[in-house]
Amino acid sequence: MRKTITFALILGAAALATGCRQDMHDQPRYRPLAASSFFPDGRSARPAVEGTVARGYLKNNIPLYYGKVARNSPEFVTELPVKLDKALLERGQQRFNIYCAPCHGQTGDGEGMVVQRGLKHPPTYHSDKMHKQPAGYFFDVITNGFGVMPSYASRIPVEDRWAIVAYVRALQLSRAATLDDVPPAERARLEAAGQ
Secondary structure (H helix, E strand, C coil), X not given: CHHHHHHHHHHHHHHHHHHCCCCHHHCCCCCCCCECCCCCCCECCCCCCCXXXXXXXXXXXXXXXXXXXXXXXXXXXXXXXXXXXHHHHHHHHHHHHHHHHHHHCCCCCCCCHHHHCCCCCCCCCCCHHHHHCCHXXXXXXXXXXXXCECCCCCCCCHHHHHHHHHHHHHHHHHHHCCHHHCCHHHHHHHHHHHC
């Protein structure tokens, strides 16, 4: 009998404990954008605190995120705001071949497959005008588009856009390079292979 009473008490306590449970999904709440008499403005949805920036959206490195010397400046940066190394150029070549080569061609001459099928020619990267453009100009065009070229900001991350810019500069240098630009050790090897 004592075991039965003890068992009944434990079973009753367990039933009471589960009956008092209130999960987050089962609590008083407002429906999205519902009216509220609690707040003076009558809105249940609260505006963000002034100055709040969502994680990952603070873009205070203006040269990196905008390619300009100041946020509202028309002046583009002339240098890459990222470290230029072999890995960056390889990534730039890969991204260029995916996103840019269909129109601009693999050498940047503006003779890509899309152009060969009748679309408008993009400018060649090897013209004097394009050689004189600062690095930030190319970043801005990739980010915001230009002419018939759409914006690639939603498709290409910021770091990859700078990698493409670095690769475009490498393409430009490759066309304008002379034998004097080759390091002496490599120059001797090239001259030996050419004979």
